[in-house]
Amino acid sequence: MAEFIVYEQKDKIAVLTISREKALNALNSQVLDELDAALDAIDFDTVRALVLTGAGEKSFVAGADIGEMSTLTKAEGEAFGKKGNDVFRKLETLPIPTIAAVNGFALGGGCEISMSCDIRICSDNAIFGQPEVGLGITPGFGGTQRLARLVGPGMAKQMIYSARNIKADEALRIGLVNAVYPQEELMAAAEKLASTIAQNAPIAVRACKKAINEGLEADMDEAIVIEEKLFGSCFETEDQKAGMANFLEKDKEKKLKVVPFQNK
Numbered sequence: 001m002a003e004f005i006v007y008e009q010k011d012k013i014a015v016l017t018i019s020r021e022k023a024l025n026a027l028n029s030q031v032l033d034e035l036d037a038a039l040d041a042i043d044f045d046t047v048r049a050l051v052l053t054g055a056g057e058k059s060f061v062a063g064a065d066i067g068e069m070s071t072l073t074k075a076e077g078e079a080f081g082k083k084g085n086d087v088f089r090k091l092e093t094l095p096i097p098t099i100a101a102v103n104g105f106a107l108g109g110g111c112e113i114s115m116s117c118d119i120r121i122c123s124d125n126a127i128f129g130q131p132e133v134g135l136g137i138t139p140g141f142g143g144t145q146r147l148a149r150l151v152g153p154g155m156a157k158q159m160i161y162s163a164r165n166i167k168a169d170e171a172l173r174i175g176l177v178n179a180v181y182p183q184e185e186l187m188a189a190a191e192k193l194a195s196t197i198a199q200n201a202p203i204a205v206r207a208c209k210k211a212i213n214e215g216l217e218a219d220m221d222e223a224i225v226i227e228e229k230l231f232g233s234c235f236e237t238e239d240q241k242a243g244m245a246n247f248l249e250k251d252k253e254k255k256l257k258v259v260p261f262q263n264k
């Protein structure tokens, strides 16, 4: 029974909450182990999209646990980095889309875990940052790699070297989050987005995630081959047959789906 992770399935979507509120949901080894086990336990036959959030209204995740890290040796530090990286990589490569609903502080490992999700949305009180150099360490759960890929190397280097935290509106401006909501509307918005995704053909949605993620790690010649193979893999599936039959039926309701990114 997990102490710090709450997992809830609601029809075709699931909400995973990191719940260690007295430490602002900081990630210690136990939280990382429980997160790892929770990801392993997801039923991908029924869950089509996952929302990740933090308990309470103050913090998403305030980073890796500084108390636990304070006495680590070099070898233990490297092992702790690997532990976080392995779990975050598992999250990043989950077959289904993931949405980080960032409801407050997303510092260090908190910013890093949000970047391991496919999509980030946040509350208006969210604060993002990689404050590690102020603690005498580097970002260690993927921050040096994923932040540079998401917001570009110049902005990532400025944030990481300066250890300066940024507010929600700046996170939106630099493309770190897709949308900002009032705190009380955040979870409903995240679940609505997850439900919208869950209505679409699941095989195709999963193939899109794989194509984007694997394509970004390849050069363009390899990347388009990755896309071709995943495109091909959709054919002859029930999803493809039903999806195209709907179009050919000329049913306008089913055909035209316009969903605003942000309903504000």
Ligand code: CAA
Pocket: 022, 023, 024, 026, 027, 062, 063, 064, 065, 066, 067, 084, 105, 107, 108, 109, 110, 112, 131, 132, 135, 138, 139, 140, 141, 143
């Ligand atoms: N690790 C361990 N405990 C933490 C924590 C963390 N990262 N962040 C907060 N806490 C604990 C505090 O120690 C405090 O515990 P006590 O009540 O037992 O004293 C409790 O959470 C509440 O925190 P504060 O009293 O500090 O709350 P605040 O409102 O005054 O400040 C804050 C909030 C600005 C987020 C501040 O807590 C803070 O700066 N936290 C640390 C943020 C940080 O540096 N994160 C990066 C960690 S390094 C990392 O993540 C490495 C990596 O890449 C893997």
